[in-house]
Amino acid sequence: MRNGHRYREWRRSVFRHYGRVCHLCGHAGATDVDHLKPHAHFHDDHTDYRTGRPAHGVQGCPVCKVKCNQVRGDQAMQDAHERELD
Ligand SMILES: [Zn+2]
Numbered sequence: 001m002r003n004g005h006r007y008r009e010w011r012r013s014v015f016r017h018y019g020r021v022c023h024l025c026g027h028a029g030a031t032d033v034d035h036l037k038p039h040a041h042f043h044d045d046h047t048d049y050r051t052g053r054p055a056h057g058v059q060g061c062p063v064c065k066v067k068c069n070q071v072r073g074d075q076a077m078q079d080a081h082e083r084e085l086d
Pocket residue numbers: 022023024025026027055056061066068
């Protein structure tokens with residue numbers, strides 16, 4: 001189950017440890033946090049900053065214009081669907 005408060009705390013600690021450089025394109029200005037594991041559904045994920053990395057979100061990267069986290073998010077959703085069939 002998602003816990004909004006814990007998720008925000010987790011995002012903040014990811015930024016604190018890794019800064020604002022997007023781990024997907026390598027440019028600064030990340031506004032979002034990407035899950036290293038494609039599944040956000042394990043409740044453990046939001047207790048450890050090492051499960052996330054900074055990434056560009058809906059506003060996109062100011063340098064290369066890619067919405068890094070969304071590009072990866074599509075793949076993660078496909079993975080999740082396959083996983084649910086198990
Ligand atoms: Zn990026």
